[in-house]
Amino acid sequence: MSRPNASELLSAIRIAPSILSADFARLGAQVSEVIAAGARVIHVDVMDGHFVPPITMGPIVVSALADEVHAAGALLDVHLMIERPERQVAEFAKAGADSITVHAEATPHLNYALGAIKEAGANAAAAVNPGTPASVLGEVGDLLDMALCMSVNPGWGGQPFLSSSLDKLARLRALLPASAAIEVDGGVDVRTAGACARHGANVLVAGSAIFGQADPAAAYAAIAQAAGAV
């Protein structure tokens, strides 16, 4: 199965539905629904019960979705909320992850972890929690295909957007090379998406605002319009 060009897909304004809020009994159908509505980035939240309290999913879920997502020309954007992610990135890349995000707070070896992602053949991204300065990512800017600004404290869907994230998005945009995508994750919906895009984000993750709605395809389209993605 040929892979989509992740760098190309992540260079435009994208809404990335997060399957954290999907109905897992019908996960494949829910992902197909948002892809049919235009989604080209599917966000997968991996939590280990240590870096954040909940435990969610592992490479087996990435692998289960990979063929369908790749056949549609879409990519799997894996957000690792796990301790010592450098020990796991090769497994996720092998399972079909196209971009892999590690948290700056989760490893003493951020530079090494990003190199390990690239070596495994995926796009490399690093995330910062709301309490972590954007400037941390300046040290690894040359390795970043994407930077992720958490706009809620990680661990749960459905939390309100932290408005301080907007200035932080602008700081990240100014700090990083123009080739790096800027992703925002947490509390993104029709009300917050436009401001995120105006402050420099181009990959907008939305979980509850899409899969928590009665019509995920319509919710996707409304957020895409609010962000200027259509």
Ligand SMILES: O=C(CO)[C@H](O)[C@H](O)COP(=O)(O)O
């Ligand atoms: O990384 C995450 C939580 O840690 C999720 O991607 C994020 O919270 C999406 O959920 P919502 O859009 O409902 O806030």
Ligand SMILES: [Fe+2]
């Ligand atoms: Fe996420």
